[in-house]
Amino acid sequence: MSAKKGRILTGHRPTGPRHIGHLMGTLETWARLQDTYECFFLVADLHVLTTDYEHPQRVRENTLGIVLDWLAAGIDPDRSTLVLQSAVPAHTQLDTLLGMLVTVSRLNRVPTYKEQVKELHLQPSLGLLAYPVLQAADILVYKANTVPVGEDQLPHIELTREVARRFNQLYGETFPEPDGLLSSTPRLPGTDNRTMHTSYGNAIFLRDTPEETARKVMSMYTDPTRIHANDPGHVEGNPLFAYLDAFNPNQAEVDELKARYRSGTVGDVEVKRRLAVVLNEYLAPIRRRREQLAARPDYLVDILRTGTTRAREQAGKTLAEVQERMGLATNLIQSIPQTGGRGPATSEYQPEQLLYVP
Numbered sequence: 001m002s003a004k005k006g007r008i009l010t011g012h013r014p015t016g017p018r019h020i021g022h023l024m025g026t027l028e029t030w031a032r033l034q035d036t037y038e039c040f041f042l043v044a045d046l047h048v049l050t051t052d053y054e055h056p057q058r059v060r061e062n063t064l065g066i067v068l069d070w071l072a073a074g075i076d077p078d079r080s081t082l083v084l085q086s087a088v089p090a091h092t093q094l095d096t097l098l099g100m101l102v103t104v105s106r107l108n109r110v111p112t113y114k115e116q117v118k119e120l121h122l123q124p125s126l127g128l129l130a131y132p133v134l135q136a137a138d139i140l141v142y143k144a145n146t147v148p149v150g151e152d153q154l155p156h157i158e159l160t161r162e163v164a165r166r167f168n169q170l171y172g173e174t175f176p177e178p179d180g181l182l183s184s185t186p187r188l189p190g191t192d193n194r195t196m197h198t199s200y201g202n203a204i205f206l207r208d209t210p211e212e213t214a215r216k217v218m219s220m221y222t223d224p225t226r227i228h229a230n231d232p233g234h235v236e237g238n239p240l241f242a243y244l245d246a247f248n249p250n251q252a253e254v255d256e257l258k259a260r261y262r263s264g265t266v267g268d269v270e271v272k273r274r275l276a277v278v279l280n281e282y283l284a285p286i287r288r289r290r291e292q293l294a295a296r297p298d299y300l301v302d303i304l305r306t307g308t309t310r311a312r313e314q315a316g317k318t319l320a321e322v323q324e325r326m327g328l329a330t331n332l333i334q335s336i337p338q339t340g341g342r343g344p345a346t347s348e349y350q351p352e353q354l355l356y357v358p
């Protein structure tokens with residue numbers, strides 16, 4: 001591990017099944033980065049609650065669901081650490097402490113926050129406003145120096161850097177200023193050519209069957225200017241060809257299809273049939289792995305438990321250091337374990353519910 005380039009912390013909110021946009025844009029990059037970095041992959045379940053606190057059943061289902069999709073896509077629990085955010089109390093403890101160093105007006109200017117308030121027409125909660133502070137805590141609690149994210153997340157990384165800098169100035173060098181790492185893979189459009197999104201009905205999911213996948217492909221948006229199969233067609237901005245570029249390893253075949261499409265010698269239906277085959281071939285090994293894992297929910301829980309335990313150790317150390325530097329006497333009286341165990345079960349608490357696998 002020490003021979004590696006540095007430490008990565010990144011993650012997703014468990015908002016639903018992962019789709020082929022996540023696979024190409026994110027998960028394959030993460031899987032590759034495991035070779036060169038020590039990686040922590042965070043299931044950001046607390047962040048889900050900043051908007052979706054009314055649907056606990058959904059959060060519960062999506063939590064193990066996302067672990068399943070990640071592992072199927074090549075996240076390797078033997079080399080990387082999978083962390084359940086809500087089970088590492090140091091995240092929220094550090095969140096509270098870093099919150100002292102961030103002004104409300106700074107948080108009001110975060111673009112993701114402004115956009116969400118506008119688009120979702122919601123009365124922002126304290127939790128939503130403080131979203132990026134918790135994210136900064138996620139990253140800094142492991143002293144990660146690299147954070148692979150989508151472009152929309154860069155303002156959160158910027159805020160993380162500011163907090164780290166401010167902390168270091170006030171209390172002495174503690175945190176590295178982490179860098180965002182953008183994926184070079186072009187974004188895959190949805191089947192309707194809008195942004196691919198779990199809730200737009202335009203996504204192809206890793207968990208879809210080959211038949212569902214083929215059906216989605218056959219109904220894909222193509223070139224709206226093309227009425228007959230022998231009209232010359234447009235390849236640019238046509239999601240059929242964005243997908244073929246991404247999933248067909250045979251570039252010569254793709255080039256030939258493009259040429260025939262432009263000259264009006266191949267119909268949409270033929271291209272779609274070919275794409276359905278190519279896409280299903282690409283996804284086959286991922287789906288096979290996914291099915292095998294889905295049959296072993298206890299194993300998934302184990303992976304998450306093992307990773308989270310390892311994460312607690314790391315995070316606990318950083319938290320102790322931060323408490324000390326900020327003048328808190330926490331560690332002086334530290335006979336109380338920091339790990340925040342489960343505690344006595346309440347009457348309605350049923351841990352088996354966590355074993356749900358979609």
Ligand code: TRP
Pocket residue numbers: 009010011012013042044047134135138139147148149153
């Ligand atoms: N905000 C991220 C997203 O919506 C998820 C996330 C939470 C995250 N904590 C993080 C990403 C820390 C990178 C680092 O995608």
